[in-house]
Amino acid sequence: MHVQEWLDTVPAVAVYVVVGLVIGLESLGIPLPGEIILVSAALLSSQHGGIDPVILGATASAGAVIGDSIGYAIGRKGGRPLLAWLGRKFPKHFSEGHIATAERSFQKWGMWAVFFGRFVALLRIFAGPLAGVLRMPYWKFLIANVLGGIVWAGGTTAVIYYVGVVAESWLKRFSWLGLVAAVGIGVASMVIVKRRASRARPETEPVPAGD
Numbered sequence: 001m002h003v004q005e006w007l008d009t010v011p012a013v014a015v016y017v018v019v020g021l022v023i024g025l026e027s028l029g030i031p032l033p034g035e036i037i038l039v040s041a042a043l044l045s046s047q048h049g050g051i052d053p054v055i056l057g058a059t060a061s062a063g064a065v066i067g068d069s070i071g072y073a074i075g076r077k078g079g080r081p082l083l084a085w086l087g088r089k090f091p092k093h094f095s096e097g098h099i100a101t102a103e104r105s106f107q108k109w110g111m112w113a114v115f116f117g118r119f120v121a122l123l124r125i126f127a128g129p130l131a132g133v134l135r136m137p138y139w140k141f142l143i144a145n146v147l148g149g150i151v152w153a154g155g156t157t158a159v160i161y162y163v164g165v166v167a168e169s170w171l172k173r174f175s176w177l178g179l180v181a182a183v184g185i186g187v188a189s190m191v192i193v194k195r196r197a198s199r200a201r202p203e204t205e206p207v208p209a210g211d
Helices: 002-007 012-028 034-045 053-089 096-109 111-117 121-133 138-174 176-199
Strands: none
Touching: 002 034, 012 034, 012 053, 012 121, 034 053, 034 121, 034 138, 053 096, 053 121, 053 138, 096 111, 096 121, 111 121, 111 138, 121 138
């Protein structure tokens, strides 16, 4: 709520810039709350006529795709020494265990790890740099990066926007009941997606990412 209140105090253009920048930096490999910023901005757009959800979704998608692409280039150039450096700088996010989990996902699923990684906080940070470190063919990475960025950023914006619109309509008719229902649906959906992602973690031996 504090994020949404802060976003409400700045011009619409600044909201687009902040959302695109934060998501881009997160996708590049810097641990930032991109999902929180996007959800807050999308909910605000459902209540604020000055914020266009289409522009917001496009900005978020662009930030995701560009950030991941830069992360890929950095990872490809820096290699495994880069992961070791990140582990020292950000031990909470780039610990050996987290890196091993992400690497197994990439080695089993290849480009699909980039696509579905958008919906998992840990893989969202690792996707670009790790794909570069593992030297995934760029054309595979690019396809998964663009599709994943658009589906995640654009889809999240659309869903949260319409949930906000429906919640506001329900509030006018049913007071707090509408808000409780809308929040319950959102939380339940998030829990289901995260549980399915957790169950889908690979258990097989790794294979080269480029195959």
